[in-house]
Amino acid sequence: xxxxxxxxxxxxxxxxxxxxxxxxxxxxxxxxxxxxxxxxxxxxxxxxxxxxxxxxxxxxxxxxxxxxxxxxxxxxxxxxxxxxxxxxxxxxxxxxxxxxxxxxxxxxxxxxxxxxxxxxxxxxxxxxxxxxxxxxxxxxxxxxxxxxxxxxxxxxxxxxxxxxxxxxxxxxxxxxxxxxxxxxxxxxxxxxxxxxxxxxxxxxxxxxxxxxxxxxxxxxxxxxxxxxxxxxxxxxxxxxxxxxxxxxxxxxxxxxxxxxxxxxxxxxxxxxxxxxxxxxxxxxxxxxxxxxxxxxxxxxxxxxxxxxxxxxxxxxxxxxxxxxxxxxxxxxxxxxxxxxxxxxxxxxxxxxxxxxxxxxxxxxxxxxxxxxxxxxxxxxxxxxxxxxxxxxxxxxxxxxxxxxxxxxxxxxxxxxxxxxxxxxxxxxxxxxxxxxxxxxxxxxxxxxxxxxxxxxxxxxxxxxxxxxxxxxxxxxxxxxxxxxxxxxxxxxxxxxxxxxxxxxxxxxxxxxxxxxxxxxxxxxxxxxxxxxxxxxxxxxxxxxxxxxxxxxxxxxxxxxxxxxxxxxxxxxxxxxxxxxxxxxxxxxxxxxxxxxxxxxxxxxxxxxxxxxxxxxxxxxxxxxxxxxxxxxxxxxxxxxxxxxxxxxxxxxxxxxx
Numbered sequence: 001x002x003x004x005x006x007x008x009x010x011x012x013x014x015x016x017x018x019x020x021x022x023x024x025x026x027x028x029x030x031x032x033x034x035x036x037x038x039x040x041x042x043x044x045x046x047x048x049x050x051x052x053x054x055x056x057x058x059x060x061x062x063x064x065x066x067x068x069x070x071x072x073x074x075x076x077x078x079x080x081x082x083x084x085x086x087x088x089x090x091x092x093x094x095x096x097x098x099x100x101x102x103x104x105x106x107x108x109x110x111x112x113x114x115x116x117x118x119x120x121x122x123x124x125x126x127x128x129x130x131x132x133x134x135x136x137x138x139x140x141x142x143x144x145x146x147x148x149x150x151x152x153x154x155x156x157x158x159x160x161x162x163x164x165x166x167x168x169x170x171x172x173x174x175x176x177x178x179x180x181x182x183x184x185x186x187x188x189x190x191x192x193x194x195x196x197x198x199x200x201x202x203x204x205x206x207x208x209x210x211x212x213x214x215x216x217x218x219x220x221x222x223x224x225x226x227x228x229x230x231x232x233x234x235x236x237x238x239x240x241x242x243x244x245x246x247x248x249x250x251x252x253x254x255x256x257x258x259x260x261x262x263x264x265x266x267x268x269x270x271x272x273x274x275x276x277x278x279x280x281x282x283x284x285x286x287x288x289x290x291x292x293x294x295x296x297x298x299x300x301x302x303x304x305x306x307x308x309x310x311x312x313x314x315x316x317x318x319x320x321x322x323x324x325x326x327x328x329x330x331x332x333x334x335x336x337x338x339x340x341x342x343x344x345x346x347x348x349x350x351x352x353x354x355x356x357x358x359x360x361x362x363x364x365x366x367x368x369x370x371x372x373x374x375x376x377x378x379x380x381x382x383x384x385x386x387x388x389x390x391x392x393x394x395x396x397x398x399x400x401x402x403x404x405x406x407x408x409x410x411x412x413x414x415x416x417x418x419x420x421x422x423x424x425x426x427x428x429x430x431x432x433x434x435x436x437x438x439x440x441x442x443x444x445x446x447x448x449x450x451x452x453x454x455x456x457x458x459x460x461x462x463x464x465x466x467x468x469x470x471x472x473x474x475x476x477x478x479x480x481x482x483x484x485x486x487x488x489x490x491x492x493x494x495x496x497x498x499x500x501x502x503x504x505x506x507x508x509x510x511x512x513x514x515x516x517x518x519x520x521x522x523x524x525x526x527x528x529x530x531x532x533x534x535x536x537x538x539x540x541x542x543x544x545x546x547x548x549x550x551x552x553x554x555x556x557x558x559x560x561x562x563x564x565x566x567x568x569x570x571x572x573x574x575x576x577x578x579x580x581x582x583x584x585x586x587x588x589x590x591x592x593x594x595x596x597x598x599x600x601x602x603x604x605x606x607x608x609x610x611x612x613x614x615x616x617x618x619x620x621x622x623x624x625x626x627x628x629x630x631x632x633x634x635x636x637x638x639x640x641x642x643x644x645x646x647x648x649x650x651x652x653x654x655x656x657x
Contacts, residue, residue: 009327014062107134151184155219159256170282181256190289199228263288269536274323275382287322287349326378329372500565506635510557513638525572550633552577576634
């Protein structure tokens with residue numbers, strides 16, 4: 001029965017009931033004896049047909065109840081004019097409950113209800129009820145207390161995070177940077193990255209660097225929940241405790257988040273004071289890291305992170321203004337007597353572990369390092385309106401306050417930029433210079449031969465052939481001047497193999513169901529596949545249970561050819577999109593039963609020795625003979641006429657894409 005509201009009912013000056021429930025559909029008032037004695041200082045004496053209500057404080061009778069229909073009917077004392085407590089006066093004396101005023105006033109807080117009570121005493125609040133609507137409408141995030149954790153030594157705890165991707169790719173192709181902050185010294189290491197897949201290699205190299213340079217090991221790593229940090233086996237092998245933050249709670253990794261704010265503030269200042277394009281943001285962020293590591297911090301009692309980590313004060317005599325004009329000496333190699341001894345550059349930062357400066361040549365727009373540099377720190381030149389060419393000096397595999405990172409590719413060697421050409425009064429166009437450089441390239445006259453391991457193969461089809469086969473009319477594609485047939489030739493193939501090659505190229509294999517549904521033989525292939533799946537009892541048509549996810553399906557089409565190039569059959573296979581599943585949650589093992597080639601060779605050898613006849617047998621839909629132990633729910637394929645809204649497939653045997 002619905003309850004209208006909760007309130008207080010006052011029967012008389014001596015009898016009051018709190019938290020009474022008002023039910024409009026009730027025709028009588030029901031009172032619990034326990035509730036009556038709990039809210040009032042009275043005692044009840046039960047006789048054969050009566051019940052007397054006695055006031056314990058005044059020792060007088062305040063009520064009398066008589067039995068009617070198995071219940072005690074309460075009457076007023078004899079000195080009252082009415083015999084029975086009427087129904088309507090009880091309703092009028094009922095005070096409106098706090099919950100109702102809370103609802104009327106739009107779920108206002110308790111403090112405001114107390115203020116309204118001073119204006120209107122009928123608006124009361126007890127604070128005993130719980131509102132289920134207020135948390136849904138007003139719930140705020142709990143405040144974060146000030147962290148009192150303090151590391152007692154370096155590398156006891158490090159905070160790491162990845163920033164990016166930035167909307168502007170740097171001139172060296174980087175979009176991310178990987179930051180490591182030591183909790184004890186607040187020293188920062190910053191690594192540029194082109195993709196997040198480089199995280200594991202950088203972290204592994206950093207562990208080796210810490211062990212070699214500081215003779216210690218990292219105890220704990222604090223990260224967010226990014227998948228690039230999900231390496232439980234790696235942490236277990238190195239004995240590292242991996243602490244993660246809650247979802248959407250970067251405040252729990254506040255050390256590195258605040259470090260990002262500091263780094264970007266300094267990097268923006270460096271960028272705004274220069275005239276560099278935004279593609280040079282990586283040099284700004286690396287230089288800001290170098291500067292911050294040598295800047296005193298209030299958190300460290302006005303000491304620098306460099307001093308705390310390396311136990312020696314940093315030097316500042318080599319510091320220069322970022323982005324200022326400088327002149328770097330050219331090398332004597334291939335430099336004439338009347339050629340410039342220096343080139344005009346822009347200062348870009350401090351390479352680590354080497355006493356040089358990184359500069360950008362304004363003539364060639366190439367970066368290199370040099371120690372023979374003269375600075376003009378009040379002049380900030382701009383880069384000429386030219387395209388930035390690939391770096392002769394690669395963007396250093398070191399990073400500020402970091403170390404060389406291991407790489408699977410060979411490390412490029414540094415080369416010194418050639419001396420600039422003599423000054424000319426009229427510079428030739430850029431295109432003319434490029435064409436002249438190409439025309440002057442020397443080509444070797446030595447006869448080339450294919451490698452020895454390719455002597456048993458025909459390798460002439462991929463070379464450019466002067467007299468290639470004429471392009472067939474069926475393959476003429478307008479708007480494509482570089483046809484594949486200008487580089488491929490089938491003149492060395494037999495007639496059967498040539499016919500086989502062209503027949504394969506001419507047959508169309510649909511990529512989507514929409515393409516295949518309009519072709520009769522592909523419709524028949526899909527129908528045969530559905531019949532085979534139903535005959536093998538691959539699935540059961542069920543309704544999707546609650547808290548279950550659906551894996552999609554798709555059609556894969558393949559044309560099977562005979563040895564002479566004729567079409568043998570059209571194969572349509574229905575596969576489930578298994579790549580949407582997660583290992584360890586939806587499945588545990590991934591395998592496909594195949595025969596080893598060693599077994600096939602042994603079998604063929606036995607057949608040849610005994611002169612046996614060999615027949616090939618193709619088992620149609622062989623994969624359906626395996627059992628799938630996990631529950632997999634898949635929607636019905638498009639070819640079936642059944643409704644797809646309520647029907648789902650619980651696959652017993654399925655092919656996963």
